[in-house]
Amino acid sequence: MRFRLPVRVQVHVPAPCRWLLLPLLFCLHACALAQAAYTVVFGPENSAPAAIDPAGRIAGQLAGRAIVWDGSTVRDLGTLGGAGGSARALSRNGLATGAADRADGSSVAFLYAGGVLRDIGRLGVSSEGAGVNARGQVAGTWVDAAGENHAFLYSEGRARDIGNLGANSARATGINAAGDVVGSSFIAGFAAVRAFLYRDGCMRDLGTLGGPASSAAAINDAGQVAGTSFIDDDVQHAFLYTGGVMRDIGSLGGSFTEARALNRSAHVVGYSTYPASEPGSDFSHAFVYRDGAMRDLNLITERLGIWTLLDAVGINDGGQIAASACTEFGDCRAVRLDPIRQCPARGGRHCTRGGDGASGTPGAPAPPMPSTALAAAARRPPAHGCR
Numbered sequence: 001m002r003f004r005l006p007v008r009v010q011v012h013v014p015a016p017c018r019w020l021l022l023p024l025l026f027c028l029h030a031c032a033l034a035q036a037a038y039t040v041v042f043g044p045e046n047s048a049p050a051a052i053d054p055a056g057r058i059a060g061q062l063a064g065r066a067i068v069w070d071g072s073t074v075r076d077l078g079t080l081g082g083a084g085g086s087a088r089a090l091s092r093n094g095l096a097t098g099a100a101d102r103a104d105g106s107s108v109a110f111l112y113a114g115g116v117l118r119d120i121g122r123l124g125v126s127s128e129g130a131g132v133n134a135r136g137q138v139a140g141t142w143v144d145a146a147g148e149n150h151a152f153l154y155s156e157g158r159a160r161d162i163g164n165l166g167a168n169s170a171r172a173t174g175i176n177a178a179g180d181v182v183g184s185s186f187i188a189g190f191a192a193v194r195a196f197l198y199r200d201g202c203m204r205d206l207g208t209l210g211g212p213a214s215s216a217a218a219i220n221d222a223g224q225v226a227g228t229s230f231i232d233d234d235v236q237h238a239f240l241y242t243g244g245v246m247r248d249i250g251s252l253g254g255s256f257t258e259a260r261a262l263n264r265s266a267h268v269v270g271y272s273t274y275p276a277s278e279p280g281s282d283f284s285h286a287f288v289y290r291d292g293a294m295r296d297l298n299l300i301t302e303r304l305g306i307w308t309l310l311d312a313v314g315i316n317d318g319g320q321i322a323a324s325a326c327t328e329f330g331d332c333r334a335v336r337l338d339p340i341r342q343c344p345a346r347g348g349r350h351c352t353r354g355g356d357g358a359s360g361t362p363g364a365p366a367p368p369m370p371s372t373a374l375a376a377a378a379r380r381p382p383a384h385g386c387r
Contacts (some may be wrong), residue, residue: 035299035300036300036301036302036340037295037300037301037339037340038297038300038301038302038321038338038339038340039301039302039303039337039338039340040301040302040303040304040307040325040335040336040337040338041071041335041336041337041338042325042333042335043058043069043333043334043335043336044062044069044074044333044334045331045333046062046332046333047060047061047062047067047069047074047333047334048060048061048062048086048324048332048334049313049314049322049323049324049334049335050086050087050088050089050098050313050314050322051087051088051089051090051261051313051314051322052090052313052314052315052316052320052321052322052336053090053091053092053094053316054092054316054317054318055070056070056071056316056318056320056336056338057069057070057071057090057094058070058314058322058334058336059087059088059089059090059096059098060086060087060322060334061085061086061087062074064083064084064085065077065078065079065084065085066078066079066084066085066086066087066096066098066099066100066110066112066117067087068087068090068096069334071336077096077098077100077110077112077117078100078117079100079101080100080101080102080103080108080110080117080119081101081102081103082100082101082102082103082104082105082106082107083101084100084101085098085099085100085101085107085110085117086098086099086100086128087112088128088129088130088131088140089129089130089131089132089174090132091132091133091134091136092133092134092177093134094113095111095112095113095132095133095134095136096110096111096112096113096132097109097110097111097112097129097130097131097132097138097140098110098128098129099126099127099128099129100117100119102119106122106125106126107126107127107128108120108121108122108126108127109121109122109127109128109129109138109140109142109152109154109159110129111129111132111136111138111154113136120138120154120159121154121159122142123142123150123152123159123161124142124143124144124145124150125143125144125145126142126143127140127141127142127143127152127159128140128141129154130171130172130173130174130183131172131173131174131175131181131218132175133175133176133177133179134177135155135177135179137153137154137155137175137179138153138154138155138159138175139151139152139153139154139172139173139174139175139181139182139183140152140154140172141170141171141172141183142159142161148168148169149169149170149171150164150168150169150170151163151164151170151171151172151181151183151185151198152172153172153175153179153181153198155179162181162198162203163198163203164185164186164203165185165186165187165188165196165203165205166185166186166187166188166189167185167186167187167188167189167190167191168186169185169186169190170183170184170185170186170196171183171184171185172198173215173216173217173218174216174217174218174219175219176219176220176221176223177221178199178221178223180197180198180199180219180223181197181199181219182195182196182197182198182216182217182218182219182225182227183195183196183198183215183216184196184214184215184216185203187205192212192213193213193214193215194206194207194208194213194214194215195207195208195214195215195216195225195227195229195241195246196216197216197219197223197225197241206225206227206241206246207246208229208230208246209229209230209231209237209239209246209248210229210230210231211229211230211231211232211233211235211236212230212233213229213230214227214228214229214230214239214246215227215228215229216241217258217259217260217261217270218259218260218261218262219262220262220263220264220266221264222242222264222266224240224241224242224262224266225239225240225241225242225262226238226239226240226241226259226260226261226262226268226270227239227241227259228257228258228259228270229246229248231248234255235251235255236251236255236256236257236258237249237250237251237257238250238251238257238258238259238268238270238272238287238289238294239259240259240262240266240268240289242266249268249289249294250289250294251272251273251294252272252273252274252285252287252294252296253272253273253274253275253278254272254273254274254275254276255273256272256273256284257270257271257272257273257287258270258271258272259289260311260312260313260314261312261313261314261315262315263315263316263317263319264317265290265317267288267289267290267315267319268288268289268290268315269286269287269288269289269297269312269313269314269315269321269323270286270287270311270312271284271285271286271287271310271311271312272284272285272287272294272296273285283308283310284310284311285297285298285308285309285310286298286309286310286311286312286321286323286324287312288300288312288315288321297309297312297321297323297337301337302340304325306327306328306329307325307326307327307335308325308326308327308328309323309324309325309335309337310323310324310326311323311324312324312337318339319339320336320337320338320339321336321337322334322335322336323335323336323337
């Protein structure tokens with residue numbers, strides 16, 4: 001890790017002119033605040049976020065335990081008799097999934113409902129839930145005795161393998177209200193990994209942005225998918241799959257970008273890197289993509305101080321974002337970014353926050369961002385075994 005020391009430059013300003021600078025400095029400060037789209041709520045020390053629900057509650061892990069944090073208090077979801085666990089996803093109605101330890105030391109997928117943590121089976125030697133909908137359907141991954149991953153769908157009290165794209169290895173990462181599942185799978189001959197959409201018993205290869213591999217992270221109720229794809233042999237960009245087309249939504253200029261989640265408005269969050277020649281290239285930076293533009297959340301969130309937003313892992317329909325923030329001193333924790341509602345009567349200055357802090361009630365979305373022509377259609381291969 002490299003640290004850059006600031007360069008101090010002294011400028012002499014004649015005394016009679018100094019008063020003339022005050023209005024300019026005030027304007028610069030006011031304009032900087034006017035650019036802010038989010039305010040930050042800090043979570044518990046060493047907490048790790050994974051998802052956010054419509055009420056602004058964040059699922060994740062703290063001290064090796066599966067938790068849900070609502071902006072003020074932490075709920076420990078418990079275990080299945082073992083030492084720990086991790087919550088990976090939340091539904092609209094408060095269901096949760098992830099993985100928890102059994103008394104025998106194995107780790108299995110769970111469904112948390114009504115204050116009870118329930119074992120939904122592991123199929124192989126271990127399993128983990130990655131997405132859950134309001135009907136209690138869970139998408140996730142199970143691992144066989146050889147250590148290979150397989151995608152599963154838990155529905156109506158039963159978990160079943162949903163197949164692959166030609167090679168015996170797949171992972172499921174998200175599910176929507178209709179039970180559509182997304183993830184990634186090796187294609188025949190283990191030649192490459194591809195993003196998939198599983199719907200009505202059929203798994204489809206979503207293609208790539210021109211490079212050899214892709215993976216899907218999340219799907220919304222409109223069937224739009226967010227994920228990551230190589231655009232050539234070396235560079236990864238985030239994508240938004242909509243209307244049957246995988247669109248390149250860009251990067252912050254570096255080689256590594258990963259989309260992690262999206263909401264019903266197809267606003268996408270994740271992380272990206274800057275080019276090696278630019279400040280900040282030592283770390284990933286959390287981003288939000290909306291209105292045709294990808295923005296570094298560190299540049300549009302107020303009062304971050306010494307904290308850097310490294311990754312954004314979830315966004316709800318109210319625009320609240322679950323993210324990871326760290327300092328250079330190794331202090332890391334979950335944070336929630338609440339949209340700042342604009343106040344037209346005051347010339348566009350923000351007047352209230354998008355959430356109320358403790359309750360996490362979503363407010364109005366953040367102000368529009370400038371449009372850019374980042375989207376590009378990608379090649380789409382025939383569906384694997386589907387009509």
